[in-house]
Amino acid sequence: MPPATSASESALPDATRGDLDDLAALPTAPAPPTVLMDDRALADFLTAAVAEYRLVTAETPLPCFALLLGNAEAATYSEATTYHVRRVAFGRNARTSDPAARREFRDTIVPEFGPAYENEHRG
Numbered sequence: 001m002p003p004a005t006s007a008s009e010s011a012l013p014d015a016t017r018g019d020l021d022d023l024a025a026l027p028t029a030p031a032p033p034t035v036l037m038d039d040r041a042l043a044d045f046l047t048a049a050v051a052e053y054r055l056v057t058a059e060t061p062l063p064c065f066a067l068l069l070g071n072a073e074a075a076t077y078s079e080a081t082t083y084h085v086r087r088v089a090f091g092r093n094a095r096t097s098d099p100a101a102r103r104e105f106r107d108t109i110v111p112e113f114g115p116a117y118e119n120e121h122r123g
Contacts, residue, residue: 031080038086041068045088061119065091095120 045066052064070086094101102120110117 033081033083035083035085037068038070038084041070041085041088048088048090063093065093067091093120 048066049064052062056062067089068083068085069089070084073082073084095105105117105120
């Protein structure tokens with residue numbers, strides 16, 4: 001007859017129990033970052049984005065490009081990083097103004113990824 005197992009003991013074989021102990025000792029994934037945005041930066045972006053998106057149609061899906069500029073607080077592996085957006089710098093769609101970008105899409109990107117990328121308004 002097998003020995004009795006108390007409620008506090010695991011019925012798992014020793015090798016499996018050891019594997020679970022090893023997993024418990026692994027570091028956890030880092031916490032997700034936090035993004036804080038200055039009121040002025042957010043207002044600037046929303047003003048530009050809303051104006052562009054009001055013009056969007058199925059035929060001309062106009063993009064609104066921006067770089068978010070600011071700083072990041074360094075954190076340890078297990079702590080979240082905080083990004084503070086202080087300013088927004090707007091960009092243009094190079095496909096509408098740069099012949100090299102148009103060639104790259106025509107010769108490389110469209111053949112690789114399909115006809116949806118023929119639309120020059122797609123960023």
